[in-house]
Amino acid sequence: MTTRPRPTVPGTVPPTVPVTVLATGGTIACTTGADGTRTPTRTVADLLQDAALPATAVRDARDVLHLDSSTMTLGDLDSLLAEIAAAATQGPVVLTHGTDSMEETAMAVDRLIGGPVVLTGAQRPADDAAPDGPGNLRDALTAAGEVTAPVIVMGRARVPAYGARKVHTVADRAFDNPLPDAAPAPLTTTPPPLAGLRVDIVAAYQGGDATLVDAAVDAGAAGIVVAAFGSGNVGVLSPGVERALDRGIPVVICTRVPGGPVDLVYGGPGGGARLARRGVRSGGLLSPAQARMELLCELAVTRRDCPAGPRG
Incomplete structure (x- = not known):
C-alpha cells in the first residue's frame, strides 16, 4: 500500500x-x-x-x-x-x-x-x-x-x-x-458523486437489539458502520450484522471508545472474532464518522467505475 x-x-x-x-x-x-x-x-x-x-x-x-x-x-x-x-x-x-x-x-x-x-x-x-x-x-x-x-x-x-x-x-x-x-494514497483525484449512496452508523449499547441494523438495510443502506463496544464487540447487534453481510452489504466495525484500536479477537455470538470470520472490516483507529465517509468514497468510486456495483 x-x-x-x-x-x-x-x-x-x-x-x-x-x-x-x-x-x-x-x-x-x-x-x-x-x-x-x-x-x-x-x-x-x-x-x-x-x-x-x-x-x-x-x-x-x-x-x-x-x-x-x-x-x-x-x-x-x-x-x-x-x-x-x-x-x-x-x-x-x-x-x-x-x-x-x-x-x-x-x-x-x-x-x-x-x-x-x-x-x-x-x-x-x-x-x-x-x-x-x-x-x-x-x-x-x-x-x-x-x-x-x-x-x-x-x-x-x-x-x-x-x-x-x-x-x-x-x-x-x-x-x-x-x-x-x-x-x-487517495482512491482517485476526480471525485465521483456521493449523493444517492447511503451508509448508516449504528451504535452498540446495553439493552439494544438488531432493529436499527435491519432498519438501515431496509432503508437502502449500501454499507453500515457499527460504533461497537470495546475493541470491536457488537453484542446483540450481531444477528442484524450477519443478515447485512448475507445480503452483500459491507460492514465496518469501529469502537465507541475514545482511545485505542479495533481488535476483533473476542469469541461468542456478538464477538468481533466471529464477525471477522464472516467478513466484517475493522475500522482500526478511525472514528465512526470517518470510517463511514471512507466507505462512502469507496462505494462511490465502485459505482462510477463498475455501475453494477453498490446499490444506491
Missing part, C-alpha cells in the same frame, strides 16, 4: 505559491445576533480582511457554501468537492469549514482528491473578543505552501486529514489524529 508522510509543524511565512481560498460558512464566519445565537454572516472577503493576508498570497477566493456544517448534505459535499478538485489543478487550496463535520469532509477530500488541501475553521465566532479564526486562516495559508496531502489546521496544529477526529468542543486545538505516521 502506498503511503504518505505526516505533515511537519506549522511555519510562519506566507506561501510562495498563491492559494485558492474556498469558504463554506461555519463558526469562523459566524457573528452573534441580538438573540445570542450564532449564524454564518461573514463572506470569504471578510475572512481574508480579518486575517490581514498579503494580496500576493491568494490567487482566488470565493464563497462556495454558507451554512452550519452540521447541516451539510452529500449533495452539498459533492458540490464542494467539485470546486476543490477544480481549484486544486491550479495549486494549493484552503477551505474554511465548520468544525462539526470537518473530519468527514477532510476524509472525503483525502480519499477523492488528495494533494495540498488545507481545511481550517474556528472555535469562536468572528465577533468574539479574541477570535481564533484569523490566526487559523493565516496558519492554513502557510501550511498550503508546505504540505503535500490534505490536513486540518487548527490551534497551531497540523493534523493529517486521514484519521482526524474532533476531540474537544471548545478548545483551540479541536482536532487530533491517533493514526501512525502514514496514510493510504
